[in-house]
Amino acid sequence: MKKKSVSTKGKAVKSASKKLGFGLSSRAKRSRPQPINYMLSAVAANPGLISLAAGLVDYETLPTEHIAELVGEVMKTPKSSQLAMQYGSTEGLTQLRQALLEHLASLDDVAVDHWKADAGNIVVTNGSQQLLFILADVLVDPGDIVITAWPSYFVYTCVLESLGANVRCLEMDENGILPDSLEALLTDLEQAGQLPKVKIVYVTSYHQNPTGITLSADRRERMLEIVKKFSKHHRILLIEDAAYRELTFEGQAPPSIKKYDRDNKYVALLQTFSKPFAPGFKTGYGLLPSDLVEAVLNQKGNQDFGSANLCQHMLYAAISKGLYHKHVDVLRKNYKKKAHAMLDALNKHLGDFFPGKTHWTIPLGGLYVYLKLPKNIDTGVKGKLFKKALAEGVMYVPGEFCYGPDPARKIPNNMMRLTFGVAGIKEIQEGVARLAKAIKAVAAGK
Amino acid sequence: MKKKSVSTKGKAVKSASKKLGFGLSSRAKRSRPQPINYMLSAVAANPGLISLAAGLVDYETLPTEHIAELVGEVMKTPKSSQLAMQYGSTEGLTQLRQALLEHLASLDDVAVDHWKADAGNIVVTNGSQQLLFILADVLVDPGDIVITAWPSYFVYTCVLESLGANVRCLEMDENGILPDSLEALLTDLEQAGQLPKVKIVYVTSYHQNPTGITLSADRRERMLEIVKKFSKHHRILLIEDAAYRELTFEGQAPPSIKKYDRDNKYVALLQTFSKPFAPGFKTGYGLLPSDLVEAVLNQKGNQDFGSANLCQHMLYAAISKGLYHKHVDVLRKNYKKKAHAMLDALNKHLGDFFPGKTHWTIPLGGLYVYLKLPKNIDTGVKGKLFKKALAEGVMYVPGEFCYGPDPARKIPNNMMRLTFGVAGIKEIQEGVARLAKAIKAVAAGK
Numbered sequence: 001m002k003k004k005s006v007s008t009k010g011k012a013v014k015s016a017s018k019k020l021g022f023g024l025s026s027r028a029k030r031s032r033p034q035p036i037n038y039m040l041s042a043v044a045a046n047p048g049l050i051s052l053a054a055g056l057v058d059y060e061t062l063p064t065e066h067i068a069e070l071v072g073e074v075m076k077t078p079k080s081s082q083l084a085m086q087y088g089s090t091e092g093l094t095q096l097r098q099a100l101l102e103h104l105a106s107l108d109d110v111a112v113d114h115w116k117a118d119a120g121n122i123v124v125t126n127g128s129q130q131l132l133f134i135l136a137d138v139l140v141d142p143g144d145i146v147i148t149a150w151p152s153y154f155v156y157t158c159v160l161e162s163l164g165a166n167v168r169c170l171e172m173d174e175n176g177i178l179p180d181s182l183e184a185l186l187t188d189l190e191q192a193g194q195l196p197k198v199k200i201v202y203v204t205s206y207h208q209n210p211t212g213i214t215l216s217a218d219r220r221e222r223m224l225e226i227v228k229k230f231s232k233h234h235r236i237l238l239i240e241d242a243a244y245r246e247l248t249f250e251g252q253a254p255p256s257i258k259k260y261d262r263d264n265k266y267v268a269l270l271q272t273f274s275k276p277f278a279p280g281f282k283t284g285y286g287l288l289p290s291d292l293v294e295a296v297l298n299q300k301g302n303q304d305f306g307s308a309n310l311c312q313h314m315l316y317a318a319i320s321k322g323l324y325h326k327h328v329d330v331l332r333k334n335y336k337k338k339a340h341a342m343l344d345a346l347n348k349h350l351g352d353f354f355p356g357k358t359h360w361t362i363p364l365g366g367l368y369v370y371l372k373l374p375k376n377i378d379t380g381v382k383g384k385l386f387k388k389a390l391a392e393g394v395m396y397v398p399g400e401f402c403y404g405p406d407p408a409r410k411i412p413n414n415m416m417r418l419t420f421g422v423a424g425i426k427e428i429q430e431g432v433a434r435l436a437k438a439i440k441a442v443a444a445g446k
Numbered sequence: 447m448k449k450k451s452v453s454t455k456g457k458a459v460k461s462a463s464k465k466l467g468f469g470l471s472s473r474a475k476r477s478r479p480q481p482i483n484y485m486l487s488a489v490a491a492n493p494g495l496i497s498l499a500a501g502l503v504d505y506e507t508l509p510t511e512h513i514a515e516l517v518g519e520v521m522k523t524p525k526s527s528q529l530a531m532q533y534g535s536t537e538g539l540t541q542l543r544q545a546l547l548e549h550l551a552s553l554d555d556v557a558v559d560h561w562k563a564d565a566g567n568i569v570v571t572n573g574s575q576q577l578l579f580i581l582a583d584v585l586v587d588p589g590d591i592v593i594t595a596w597p598s599y600f601v602y603t604c605v606l607e608s609l610g611a612n613v614r615c616l617e618m619d620e621n622g623i624l625p626d627s628l629e630a631l632l633t634d635l636e637q638a639g640q641l642p643k644v645k646i647v648y649v650t651s652y653h654q655n656p657t658g659i660t661l662s663a664d665r666r667e668r669m670l671e672i673v674k675k676f677s678k679h680h681r682i683l684l685i686e687d688a689a690y691r692e693l694t695f696e697g698q699a700p701p702s703i704k705k706y707d708r709d710n711k712y713v714a715l716l717q718t719f720s721k722p723f724a725p726g727f728k729t730g731y732g733l734l735p736s737d738l739v740e741a742v743l744n745q746k747g748n749q750d751f752g753s754a755n756l757c758q759h760m761l762y763a764a765i766s767k768g769l770y771h772k773h774v775d776v777l778r779k780n781y782k783k784k785a786h787a788m789l790d791a792l793n794k795h796l797g798d799f800f801p802g803k804t805h806w807t808i809p810l811g812g813l814y815v816y817l818k819l820p821k822n823i824d825t826g827v828k829g830k831l832f833k834k835a836l837a838e839g840v841m842y843v844p845g846e847f848c849y850g851p852d853p854a855r856k857i858p859n860n861m862m863r864l865t866f867g868v869a870g871i872k873e874i875q876e877g878v879a880r881l882a883k884a885i886k887a888v889a890a891g892k
Contacts, residue, residue, distance in 0.1 A: 023645055023680035024741055028584035031744040034751065037536070056533055064527035071517045081510035085726035087502055090483070126572050126750040133749045138474035159748045199469055234469035280531035282754035295470055298477040302605045303579045304572040305480065308754040310726035 026142070031162040034155055035401040038381070046390060050431035052342075053395040055209070055367070056422040061334045062278050063327045066318065073317035074310070088309030090301045091293075092124025092285070096316040100124075100285050103319065104269065107245070108259040115264040121288050123296055126307045128243055128272040128284030131296070133159050134303070135239060135268060135286075138295040139199040140165050146200045147185065149177050150409060151370075151402035153209045153241065156202060160404070166197070167404035174361070176215030177203060179222040186230040196233040205257055207244040207366025210402045210417035214364055217254035224260050224267065231266070237292070238267045243284075246276035246328050248365035249336035258287065265289050273315055275367070276328045281311040335367065338420040341428045342369055349436030354443075360418075367421035370399075372414060377442055379416045385442045394434040472588070477608040480601055481847040484827070488841060496877035498788075499841040501655070501813070502868040507780045508724050509773045512764065519763035520756070534755030536747045537739075538570025538731070542762040546570075546731050549765065550715065553691070554705040561710040567734050569742055572753045574689055574718040574730030577742070579605050580749070581685060581714060581732075584741040585645040586611050592646045593631065595623050596855060597816075597848035599655045599687065602648060606850070612643070613850035620807070622661030623649060625668040632676040642679040651703055653690035653812025656848045656863035660810055663700035670706050670713065677712070683738070684713045689730075692722035692774050694811035695782035704733065711735050719761055721813070722774045727757040781813065784866040787874045788815055795882030800889075806864075813867035816845075818860060823888055825862045831888045840880040 039053050075081045091097065097119040105112040115121070125131040140146060142164030148157065150169035160167050168189075171181040182201065189195050203223065205215045215223070227238045240257045258269035264287075272284035288296060300306075318324040346360055346369070357374040379385055380400045389395060399415025418435075420428050485499050521527045537543065543565040551558045561567070571577040586592060588610030594603065596615035606613050614635075617627040628647065635641050649669065651661045661669070673684045686703045704715035710733075718730035734742060746752075764770040792806055792815070803820040825831055826846045835841060845861025864881075866874050 020677060020681050022585060022683060022735075022738055022741075023590075023642070025583065025585055025587045025590075027587075028741045028745065031584075031741070031748065033740070033744055034536075034747045037747070040535070059528045059532065062528050062531040064521060064524065064531055067517060067521055067527065067531075071513060075510060075513055078510065081513065082505045082508050085508040085510055085513075085724040086505065087720070087725040089486070090480075126753065130750045137471065138477075139468060139471055141471045141473075144469075144471075155747070155751065162744070162748050196469070231466060235466050237468060274533070278531040278756075279533040280754065280756035280759075282534075282750065282752065282756075289468075292468055294479070295468075295474045295477070298479055298608070299474065301480045301483070301601070302477065302608050303749065304576045304728065305601065306728065307572065308726065308728035308757050310724075310728075311754050311756065313726075 026164070027162055030164055032158065034158055036155070039395060039397065042390065042395060046393070048393055049390070050394045050423055050427050050434065052418045052423060052428070052431045052435065053397045054422050055419065057275060057279055058331070058334060058338070058421060060424065061331055063323070066323050066327065069321070069323070070314040070317045073321060074313045084310050084313035086309065088306045088312060090297050090305045092122070092307065093309065093312040093316055094119060096312050097122035097124060097285070099316060099319045101287065104271070104287055108255050110259060115258070115262065115287065117264045117287060117290070121264065121290060121293060122285055123288060123293065123300065124283060124285045124307055124312060125300065126284070126304065127274055127282050128241065128270040128286065129155065130303070131270050131284060131286045132156055132239070132241065134296050134299045135237065136160060136163055136165070136200065138299055139237060143197065145189065145194060145198045146202060147182065147198065148202045148404050149204065149208065150404070150406065151210055151399065151415070152202065152404060153204055154401045157404045167406055169404050169406040169409055172211065172213060174213060176208070176213050176219060177223065179219050179226060182223060183226050186226065190230065195230060198230070198236055200237050200239055201227055202239045202241065203257065204241040204243070205245070206242055206248065206253060207363050207368065209244070210368055210397065210399070211370040212361045212363030212366055212368040214254065220254065220257045221260045224257055227266055235266060240267050240269045242269060243272050243275050244366035245271060247332060247335055247367070249332045249339065250364040253365065268292065276331060277315070277318065277324060281315055283307060283311050283315055335365070335420065338425060338428060339363055341425045342418065342420040342432060345429045345432035346371070349433055350439070353436070353440065367419045369418045369420070371416050371418055373439060374443070375414050377439065378413045380413050383413070385438060388438040388442055389435055392434040392438045394431045394438070396435065472610070473608055476610055478604065480604055482601070485841060485843065488836065492836060492839070494839055495836070496840045496869055496873050496880065498864045498869060498874070498877045498881065499843045500868050501865065503721060503725055504777070504780060504784070504867060506870065507777055509769070512769050512773065515767070515769070516760040516763045519767060520759045530756050530759035532755065534752045534758060536743050536751045538568070538753065539755065539758040539762060540565060542758050543568035543570060543731070545762060545765045547733065550717070550733055554701050556705060561704070561708065561733065563710045563733060563736070567710065567736060567739060568731055569734060569739065569746065570729060570731045570753055570758060571746065572730070572750065573720055573728050574687065574716040574732065575601065576749070577716050577730055577732045578602055578685070578687065580742050580745045581683065582606060582609055582611070582646065584745055585683060589643065591635065591640060591644045592648060593628065593644065594648045594850050595650065595654065596850070596852065597656055597845065597861070598648065598850060599650055600847045603850045613852055615850050615852040615855055618657065618659060620659060622654070622659050622665060623669065625665050625672060628669060629672050632672065636676065641676060644676070644682055646683050646685055647673055648685045648687065649703065650687040650689070651691070652688055652699060653693065653809050653814065655690070656814055656843065656845070657816040658807045658809030658812055658814040660700065666700065666703045667706045670703055673712055681712060686713050686715045688715060689718050689721050690812035691717060693778060693781055693813070695778045695785065696810040699811065714738065722777060723761070723764065723770060727761055729753060729757050729761055781811070781866065784871060784874060785809055787871045788864065788866040788878060791875045791878035792817070795879055796885070799882070799886065813865045815864045815866070817862050817864055819885060820889070821860050823885065824859045826859050829859070831884060834884040834888055835881055838880040838884045840877045840884070842881065
């Protein structure tokens, strides 16, 4: 093989082969980089930037002080060490799945047999994201319909677009998705003969990403009933993404939608260790209807036949030794303080800014506040404000990323997601001050 | 919501809804459980069984004694601890990817810039399985052609079937795939107008699963040249699965096929920490052509946006402190002993059994021996021998699982995969003795 050919022929061949790409699949052609990637690069390129954008968790309260203990527990005997370092199973560590079923029952204050489910209905995945992906992959063909909130979690929207799904969206108010909006959409779709294409209704039921809004208790059973009512051609799956559930820091978290799914037939409840413990373990899980388990495990088997076993053993130790629950309390208190810091700063800097046209959500948990600005202020990545904010040294997530491509709706460009997750209290205060300065400058035409 | 309705109407509704399934996607309908699952259940149901089937690694040589040191290194400072417990990136830990590029270069005894690639060409995945899955997912539409060996790694074949690929297979001899067989198949496909559908040629280049056979040095560049020659409509990707490469225990491992891909354009080289270190970390990686990286990362972003960060930090510590390389040496010596135990036992118990009609491979590394029996002995799960072997207390992988659904070929039913991976030396000896007893009984019509 000659590395460099000087003959004309050689050059021609080389240049033709240079242009020749791989033959990408339809799915790959529909896929695109996560919008968050763009923002991560912006962070890397701007040292000193305060990120009110990144979906990271608080550094200071990561359970670093427990790691030695967890490892000690896992490595207690030669046998226990070996089991943790060997391959696990596709579905996940049995004792962990049993503990998670008990944990979910306890969060809903019900008996462990409430759903007539057992550990076989729990699947452990590479973060709850992998379960979101797999559930979509096993249900959605190109052209099928998935219903999400307006706005909704943008990584999930990217998944749906890569699968060629038609994304339709549901109106929200301060109490979450309007069930009437779901009923109206499903009625319309049925009349249009599209009901057989509806596969999934996706609801982030606690402290939603990006709005921070929780679906109120009185809407939960109703959402399920509507899904049941329209499950005429096949069961429509209600995916309850409860990633932020355990980070409820004000009042009592409402019961899950899953609680009402007594026969374990319509709702997949997804939770994770990433938000309430540590993302470094990359471990999520779901409680699934029995007749979905095989399809999910077939795909999980194809994708990786099991998530990191060492992490699962450590997390089982965290739960069984009580460290997990203790740590969630620490996180809740800390995020409550940080949320208040953000809300106070917003009040301080934007309390008088176009009242009635400026609004932000008051989260009862989770990591996010959603800020609405007067309509003439464009929050998009290509707008003035995003650049101005970067110049001031602060970054947010433009609202435009958070809306699915619903043909019936127009994406608003005056929203932004702010997170109090990763920044410390002083950074949050300074970040909001910088942001307010940028907003006021843009509003003043500067 | 009433739990039990006694009205006839209620019952009718309940029974109708009971039958109503979810609307599975075409992909889910094409997917099936991994054959290995069936065997895992058989193991669980038969205590005392010696498994010469399970694709697990040796328990005794798992690097359990290094874990405390690795965790200590990762948790050295508050900052380093926090980084390991936070989210990582989709592509994987930067310093790990750089170290892996250097590692791959060193295995091929070339300079780190040999492929004109950098750490950006390395992607870390949830085992190398996830990268196999993603590469197929981004290249293969239903009806596209993927070429594998005959026999080949059965989990990968399941992936291909779930994607709706047409699987075509290549003849092997004791030196691996016959390059002429690849050239002949591609020529036929081109003549049939099918060349535009050929997306991937999949080669397990070292100590292949299931045969234990290594592609000989003189065939490697030729395989690449053929792939290049037929890359007329798009580049065909040659996936070099080198999972067992570092477990070479006899002689020198040949250079990778990737070594000859100086422009980093045709070959994706996949390796893993699972076989040469520990599966519990579930961490694999690949060196990819630059123009495949974005498509792969888009899908990885959709699937999980990054593998377990804690594991990656620990593995980086293992490499940078030299523990990884030391441990691979330990494994190599151990597997060499176990391979010899198996080969000696086969000689002892089956050396005189229908010579000329009985044959087994002599692996130079890896975990597998492939045993061929006289044609009238059916090794399949539904045959006499499999049951007889279970009754004797030993399990193998029937060869029938290891052949893709190539319409031009007939699956042989007199082969089996044996592994010396998980069993200890005495178990290997006893397992082969039991197996030989079962084989002889079946041959004698018992």
